Amino acid sequence: MVRFSNNLVGFLNIITLLLSIPIIGAGIWLSKQASTECERFLDKPVIILGVFILVVSLAGIVGSCCRVSWLLWVYLLVMFLLILLLLSFTIFAFVVTNKGAGEALSGRGYKEYRLGDYSNWLQKRVRSDKNWNKIRSCLQDSKICQRLLDNGSSTEVQDFYRERLSALQSGCCKPSNDCNFQYISPTNWTRTPTSSSTNPDCSAWSNDPDTLCYNCNSCKAGLLDNIRSDWKKVAVINIIFLVFLVIVYSVGCCAFRNNRDGWK
Template sequence: MVRLSNNLVGILNILTFLLSIPILAGGIWLSRQANTECERFLEKPVIALGVFLMVVSLAGIIGACCRVSWLLWFYLLVMFLLIVLLFCFTIFAFVVTNKGAGEVVSERGYKEYRLGDYSNWLQKRVNSQKNWNRIKSCLQDSKVCRSLIDDGSNTPAETFYKEHLSALQSGCCKPLDDCNFTYVTPTNWTKTAKGSTNPDCVAWDSDPSILCYNCQSCKAGLLDNIKSDWKKVAVLNFIFLVFLIVVYSIGCCAFRNNREDNAWKRYP
């Protein structure tokens, strides 16, 4: 009779195998349908995740249900490495997102963001021109500024200044308040002679395809988003980590069962 731990490992990995099928299919679909740099950037990680889950789950199913000890050993090794990596990433995520926050602007509903406020590691990632070109492509494809362009043509300056903009909208779609530009619409500002020497003021352009996508404030707005998202992911990772440890413990019991059964078959 197959023992309980072997059954549990088999059931959990059947579910994982079924989950890997739509993930892999989604990655293949992306590779065929991708029209933008952003979509092409996503396809390889999705395919890799689907293949990884499929291979590991098959090893777990065959190892536990067919009593193939070396496959179950491989499965447990991968699970152990995954637990270690997930633990390290969770700690890392908390550390690199510890710094940085939006600055309150006097008489404004929105905040503004400075790249230097965030961790050096994150700054290096977005200051890489190769990385930023990809990120900028994603931001432009996501039309993060589109709502301001579509809905803001008749918005008075007094109303706009009270808007609660997202970090990306504040950093990428409008110039800094320090620039002292003249407001026309949320994404159309006229440069003045009293403008600041801040490089972001020079980089600003009212062209919808340019705006402030090349500004340091846009990079800072992205990092503020990342900081918020990574903190949420770190909490979910902790919960997933507990789940993995439980599954790993069950797998160890199944591996022990396999060894005991194999020893019993050799020495009747």
């Protein structure tokens, strides 16, 4: 029975080692097939993650199954640091995503998004011109406004107002409701005598399909709303993963004690 913990650690790490192979493969595939800056940005982190999981898994297998105590000690140290890192990130994610939500409008199927509604930390990330220029390029490459562009002038104004637009489509593909622009088509709006809003997004709007409202604060807010939603989901998954890591770490500690005592 005392060897059970060593065998269990070895078995769990064989699984994670096998999982690391498709992760590394996905990173290599991205580096070869990427056609946009956004896709190329992901390849190195994915490869690094895969290699990290591979190395840690090998350390766990050799340390537990071959009774290499120092290697198992290193494995446990890395696991402990990973648990602390995930716990810190999970708490941070919940704190950062605690603020912010879209504003429902009467007679509209979509919501409006305000940059000031989100946490200061998130706002700083998108207020930086250097960061936003890269993000904007990614948004343009992703064709988030393509459906509205494809609809062209075929969508009637009342039909458009009933559209269930995503946060990014609402923030980046149309002018803010504050602007009181006259609707021509989903991506074509004209200024009117009542268009006197102080909202800076009104002057940032352009009917140019490559510009639209990609420079608007509402577009940045739409992105933050997506991030907020995604991070909350990631935080919940992290909690489940943390429970798993704590169990593996506890079993690993038993395996380390077995190595030290020589399975006596």
